[in-house]
Amino acid sequence: MANIKDVAKAAGVSTSTVSRTINNSPSISLATKERIFSVMKELNYSPNMIAKSLTNNKSYTVTLIVDVEDEKSYQNPFFYEIMHGIERHVYRKEYSLIVANLSSTQKNQSVIEWLIKGKRTDGVILPASILSSAMIEILRKYNIPFVAIGEPVGLKESVSWVDVDNKKGTENAMYYLFEKGYRNIGFLGLNKTQLFSRKRLEGYKSALSDEQHEIDNDFIRECMNTKKEGYQHMIDLLQRDHRPDAIICADSHIAFGAIKACGELHLRIPEDIGIISYDNSQLAEISDPEITTVYVDVFELGLQSAKQLFELIEDPQKIDQGLLISTSIKVRETA
Amino acid sequence: MANIKDVAKAAGVSTSTVSRTINNSPSISLATKERIFSVMKELNYSPNMIAKSLTNNKSYTVTLIVDVEDEKSYQNPFFYEIMHGIERHVYRKEYSLIVANLSSTQKNQSVIEWLIKGKRTDGVILPASILSSAMIEILRKYNIPFVAIGEPVGLKESVSWVDVDNKKGTENAMYYLFEKGYRNIGFLGLNKTQLFSRKRLEGYKSALSDEQHEIDNDFIRECMNTKKEGYQHMIDLLQRDHRPDAIICADSHIAFGAIKACGELHLRIPEDIGIISYDNSQLAEISDPEITTVYVDVFELGLQSAKQLFELIEDPQKIDQGLLISTSIKVRETA
DNA sequence: TAAGTTCATGCAATCGGTTGCGTTATCGCT
DNA sequence: AGCGATAACGCAACCGATTGCATGAACTTA
Numbered sequence A, B: 001m002a003n004i005k006d007v008a009k010a011a012g013v014s015t016s017t018v019s020r021t022i023n024n025s026p027s028i029s030l031a032t033k034e035r036i037f038s039v040m041k042e043l044n045y046s047p048n049m050i051a052k053s054l055t056n057n058k059s060y061t062v063t064l065i066v067d068v069e070d071e072k073s074y075q076n077p078f079f080y081e082i083m084h085g086i087e088r089h090v091y092r093k094e095y096s097l098i099v100a101n102l103s104s105t106q107k108n109q110s111v112i113e114w115l116i117k118g119k120r121t122d123g124v125i126l127p128a129s130i131l132s133s134a135m136i137e138i139l140r141k142y143n144i145p146f147v148a149i150g151e152p153v154g155l156k157e158s159v160s161w162v163d164v165d166n167k168k169g170t171e172n173a174m175y176y177l178f179e180k181g182y183r184n185i186g187f188l189g190l191n192k193t194q195l196f197s198r199k200r201l202e203g204y205k206s207a208l209s210d211e212q213h214e215i216d217n218d219f220i221r222e223c224m225n226t227k228k229e230g231y232q233h234m235i236d237l238l239q240r241d242h243r244p245d246a247i248i249c250a251d252s253h254i255a256f257g258a259i260k261a262c263g264e265l266h267l268r269i270p271e272d273i274g275i276i277s278y279d280n281s282q283l284a285e286i287s288d289p290e291i292t293t294v295y296v297d298v299f300e301l302g303l304q305s306a307k308q309l310f311e312l313i314e315d316p317q318k319i320d321q322g323l324l325i326s327t328s329i330k331v332r333e334t335a
Numbered sequence C: 001t002a003a004g005t006t007c008a009t010g011c012a013a014t015c016g017g018t019t020g021c022g023t024t025a026t027c028g029c030t
Numbered sequence D: 001a002g003c004g005a006t007a008a009c010g011c012a013a014c015c016g017a018t019t020g021c022a023t024g025a026a027c028t029t030a
Helices: A004-011 A013-024 A030-043 A049-055 A071-075 A077-090 A110-115 A131-143 A168-179 A195-210 A225-239 A252-264 A280-285 A299-313 B002-011 B015-022 B030-043 B047-055 B072-077 B079-093 B111-117 B135-140 B166-179 B195-210 B227-238 B253-264 B281-286 B300-312
Strands: A059-067 A096-102 A122-127 A146-149 A161-165 A185-190 A220-222 A248-249 A274-278 A292-295 A322-325 A329-330 B059-069 B097-101 B123-127 B146-149 B161-166 B185-189 B219-223 B245-249 B275-278 B291-294 B320-327 B325-330
Touching: A004 A030, A004 B123, A013 A030, A030 B245, A049 B047, A059 A077, A059 A299, A077 A096, A077 A299, A077 B079, A077 B097, A096 A110, A110 A131, A146 A299, A161 A299, A168 A195, A168 A248, A168 A274, A168 A292, A185 A225, A185 A252, A195 B097, A195 B161, A225 A248, A248 A252, A252 A274, A280 A292, A280 B253, A280 B281, A280 B291, A299 A322, A299 B281, A322 B059, A322 B227, A329 B135, A329 B166, B002 B015, B002 B030, B015 B030, B030 B135, B059 B079, B059 B111, B079 B097, B079 B135, B079 B291, B079 B300, B111 B135, B123 B300, B146 B300, B161 B300, B166 B195, B166 B245, B166 B275, B166 B291, B166 B325, B185 B195, B185 B227, B195 B245, B227 B245, B227 B253, B245 B253, B253 B275, B253 B281, B300 B320
Parallel strands: A059 A096, A059 A122, A122 A146, A146 A161, A161 A322, A185 A220, A185 A248, A248 A274, A274 A292, B059 B097, B059 B123, B123 B146, B146 B161, B161 B320, B185 B219, B185 B245, B245 B275, B275 B291
Antiparallel strands: A096 B097, A292 A329, B291 B325
C-alpha cells in the first residue's frame, strides 16, 4: 500500500510537502496541492494512522469501559444504544472506539492502565460504578481525560459526567398521571444504595408537594428490580384499605410483577390502576398491556458523553461538569 | 512516561538489549535480563504499542462490526454477550477490540476501508448480514483476515464463520418435547428469507421423520418475529380440529404472543400446551409462565469467532472453515 | 598459542509520518 | 541595480520501538 514517500516521489515533491498538504498547511501553493491530491487518489493513498499516532503522540482512539458485573449494563439493550451514540461522535472525530470490560467488584483497573501505558487510548468513558478513587488517581496520574456515565456519588474529586435526569423524569411522570386523573400514586422500587433510584424518589416527592399532596410513606416501597418483588409489594399495596390508583415503577421488571398482581386481583389497567415504568423498550412493548414509560434517549446520552470527552481532549483546561439528559413520556397502554 | 531509551540508559545497556529482553530473545544473559526487568519496574515502563505497531506492521487491534440496521443485534442482549466473548479472547491475546457500526442496507463499507487503510486493524469480525461480495473483495484486497458471525449464504467465496447449530438445537427441543409426552408439535415463526429460520425448520422436520411422525404443513407457520403475529397464528392453530399440543417458537416475541393466545383460550401451560422458544434470557425469565428455551451460549459464540480470527491472523495459510456452536435446553415453566 | 566458535551486546537503518529551520526564487520598492 | 520581504518548498531530526549485521571478549580445540 502506498505511503507518503510514494506519493512524494510520484508528485515530484518532498514528503514534507505532502504532509503539509494533507494537514492543510497554508504555505503550499494551490497548484502543487492539487497535483498531490490527484496523485493520492491515483495511488489510493491513506495516511498510516499508526505513524501519525507516533509523531503526534495521540492514539486517535477512545475507550469505553463496560462493567461486566453490572447486570444492568450487561444484559440491557441500553448498553448498545449508549455505545452506538458514543460511536457516532467518535467516528465523526475520526477516532476509533475501543471497548474493554472491567469488573467493578474486583477493583481491577489493569485493563485501563494497560491501555493507557501502552499509549493505546486518548480518553475514557466509563460507568460511574467503576469510578473509584483509585481509578481516578490512575487516570489523573497519566493525564487521561474521562467522562462518567451516571452521576458519581461520594467523590471528593470533581469529574465530568452525564446522566439521565431521573428526578425531572419522575416529576413529569407524576404530572402526567395527575393530568390523567390519578390521585393516589405509589412508588415501587426504591433502592437506597443507588443514586438513580433516590433521584427518582426525589422527583416523586417533589411532584407530590408541588401538587399539595401528602406523602404517604407506605406508598413508597423499597424493593429489588425483580418481577417477584414487584409482584409481592403490589399485592400488598393493593390489599390496603386505602390503595393507590397509580404506580411509578423504578424498573420494567417490577412493572411486570405489578401487572401480574393487578391481573390476579382483577383490577383493570389503566382504568383501575395506572402504571408508569422506566424505559426498556423491549420489555415495555412485549408486556400485555404494553407499559407506558419514562423514555430515556440513551443514544443521546452516549453521544453527549463522547462530546464531553472530546472537549476535554481538545482543551485540557476545560473544567469538569455534569450534564443531565432530559426524558419524555412514552405513552403506551398502562397509563 | 519512561521509554525504551530511559530504560536502556538506566540499565547501562543499549536499546537493542532492552528490546531483546522484552521480546524474550535467547541471546541476552540472564544477569542483564534481570537487571533490565528490575529497571523496568522501577521506571514503571511499558512498551509504547504505537511504536511497536509501526515497526511490526501490526495494529494489535481487531474490529467488531455491528449491523445497526439489524434490530436483532441492535436491541438484543445477545449482542453484548457476543462482544463480551470476543473481548475475552482478544484481550488474552493482548490485542484491543474496536467496535464500528455499519449498516447492511446502505452497503456502506467505508468504515471498514477507512480502518484498514489507516492500518488501524488486523482483523475483522462481522455479521454475515454485512458480508456482501463487495465487502469480501475489499477485505481480500487488503489481505485482512475476517470471520463472519452467522453462516453466510449464497457466497461463491469460502469464508470462516461461526454460527449457532440451529438445526440440532431444534432437533433437541423436539426430542425433549417428545420425551415429555407431547405428540403434535407445531413450528411457529418460519421466515424463509433467513437462514437460521430455515435451519430451525430443518431440525423440526428431521426430528419428526426420525420419530416416524408425519409432517403436517399447516403446523408450520410463517410469521414475523412479533408478539402480534405469534398471537394470531397461535389462535388460528388452536382453533383447528386437530390442534397442536406443543409449539416451537423461532423467537421469544412470538412465544409471548402464543402464551397470550393460550391464556385467552383457557389452555394451561404446560399441561395442555407446551412451548419452547429460542433463548433471550431476559424475555424468557420475565414471561409468566417463564419460557423454556433452546439456550445458546453466545459468549462462547463470540469467543470462538475471535479464536478463529486469530488463527487466521497468526497463520495466513489457514483455510477458512465454519463452526457450529451447540445448544442446550433451558428448562423453565412452559415445557 | 593461534585460529575458530560461541556468546552477549552495540550500531545504525528502518517503519511512516511531522516540523523547525534553512534555502531558493520571485516580487516589490527605492 | 540592489535590497529586504515573502512565498513555496526541501533537509534532516525525531517519535519509540525492532533487527540484520558487526564487534569484542571469552572459550575451545588442535
